[in-house]
Structure formats: structure tokens, C-alpha cells
Amino acid sequence: MTVGFSNPPGVRPPAGGRYSHAARIPAGAERLVMSGQIGITPEGTVPADPAAQIAQAVANLGAVLAGSGLGFADVIKVTVFLTDPALIGLWREARTAAFGDHSPASTLLIVAGLADPAFLVEVEAEAVFPA
Template sequence: MMKAINLSDRPAPEVYSHAVEATGIGRILFVSGQVGVAADGSVASDVAGQAQQAAANLDAVLAEAGMSNANIAKCTIFLTDEANLGPFMQAAAGALPSPPPATTLVIVKALADPRLLVEIEAIAVG
């Protein structure tokens, strides 16, 4: 079971939790960074398309392990351009469970392929 923990002296964030407590853990799944590359090798040219594909790829890995995004306790997001933050947030809305997992978002210089604009990695428990 997972429980979101947020600081009581400030409003709870909408898109992440300050912490997530996981109890009764039977398994921990460490998911490598998922990017916006489709099964056919195509890559969307914009961050919204890549964010949606990266989230779909993450969901597919979780499903392969018998889990869903409801099992995500911690998520790390890498963006290559801070200007993409708004479009990423709009595209990723609804892709993560409620309450949202503990999340870190980092702006990085580049990812493994110059076409890539976003990468999402996760730790899931179940």
C-alpha cells in the first residue's frame, strides 16, 4: 500500500507528492528511463508527443511486470529544455496515478539521442 505524504504547513502539490510511504512491499521494480520512441522506431518531433509515448512505454514495461502506474512510488523526469516544461506537464497530465508519486524533474543538457526531449524512469512497488 502506498500513502502520499505532503507537508502539512503548505498546499499539497498537484503533480507530485513530497514523499510516498510504501508498506507491505512484496516486490520492487526499477524501471529504466523510458523515452518517446515508438515500437516502430519513430520519434515525435515535439515534447508532447514524446511525453505521451514515454508514458505509454513506461506503462508497457509495468504491464509486462504485472504492475500498473498505480504501483509507481518514485518517478524521475529528464527534460532537455526548460521551455518544454509547460507542454510536458500538459501532455503528461493524467499519465500518473492519483495521488501522484514522489517525483523529481531535472533539466539536462542532452539525452542519449539528440532527437530525444524527455525521459521518464520509475520505481514501482507491489
Template sequence: MPITLSNPAGVHTPGAYSHAALVSGATERLVLSGQVGTRPDGTPVEDGVAQIDQALANIGTILEAHGMTKANLVKMTVFLTDPALIPAWRAARGAWLGEHRPASTLLIVAGLADPKFKVEVEAEAAK
């Protein structure tokens, strides 16, 4: 696979992410729009923790539709409207990604485009 995740010497040791993701010789790059807690039938998930799970499920479905898996993820950007959701995000991310550690950014924001959503996750993948 053309993805190398790295944590160079001279930079602090990261948590459950990598400082860099080098994509060498990739033939395909997939950029995903921000995914929120919307079920396949278009209905929103109410609870913030369930929204996290649904956003990750949506990402998995999109990856699969393009012949990719979580192992192809090189970057995730997460927007939370409530800092109390950080532990739930970290637990869900760890369970969902396993040992894969793409580059990652987590932001606490005042709100998303629709106030019923508490979580939005953007992602990029390559193969």
C-alpha cells in the first residue's frame, strides 16, 4: 500500500493518531465530505454519541463503495460542538480504527450547518 504513517523524531509522541501520512505512488485519492449522524434513510440520529457512530459508519460505507477500507484513510478532521463528547469520540475512533492511526485534527466548534448535529467528520483516503 502506498501509505506510510509516521511520527518523526523531534516531534512529540502522538496519541491515537500519526503526525504525518505520506501517500507515495497512489493511483486514487478519495476526499469525503463531512459526515454527520444521518442514517441511510435520511433521518438524523438524536444523541451525540450515536451521531459519532453513524458518522463513522457513513465513512465506512463510502470507503467500501470506492473499493477502500479504513486502512486507506490518511486524514480525518473531526468537528465536535460539545467538548464533553471528546471521550466518546476517542473511544469510538479507537474501536473503529483499531491500530490504524491516520493523521487527525479535532476541533471544538460553536456549531455546525444544522444545529441538531453535534459531530461532523471529514476524511481523506488513498490507494
């Protein structure tokens, strides 16, 4: 099964080329829909450092994927919530480290806050199981 990622003509190319405007999922593909992952450690602590918190959110996403036998290359859509536009660069670094050249469909939102004032980032994702 092959997921088709595309950036069709008539739409401005993605900023930095690090995401795709669309992901075409083949009929019958099994999907994994993941809840938002925040930068909280398995022990329940929230790093105060923004880079560490973003890295932890990405690590948590990786653990959820791995728990279903998947990896970052299987992700088809990412939605990222940041509480400060100053965090965009840190998010992009973490995204590149995790996803490499894989460019799933993506939405980035700057929000007034998350479920706890200590949370700076939340990352939701959807993935497709290989055939």
C-alpha cells in the first residue's frame, strides 16, 4: 500500500518543503489516530525548557507509534499546537530530527494555551499501517 503525498499546482509550495498539502490514502488502509502528545515524561514531569518539552512530545509520539508497530515514516498527518510563535524554530528542528525527509500533511497552530499552563506544545498525528 502506498500513500500518495502531493503539492498540487495552483497552491503555494509548503514553507521549507517540510510538509505536503495532501495525503491520498488507499481504500481499505488501516489507520491509527493518535491523541495529542504533550511534553510530559513517563514519570509525570514537565520540562521547563521549551526545547526539552518539544523533544519529549515528539518522543511520546514516537512511543505511541512504536506501540502499534509503526514509525514516523508511517505518519500521514500532523497537527501541532504551540503556545508561542517563538517555538516554531524549535518545533521545526525536532520535526526534522524525527521525520527526516518524510513530509506528511501538516497543520501548525499558535494557541492561547493548552490543558495546563505548563504545557507549551501538543502534537496530534494520524498514521497508516503498511499493507
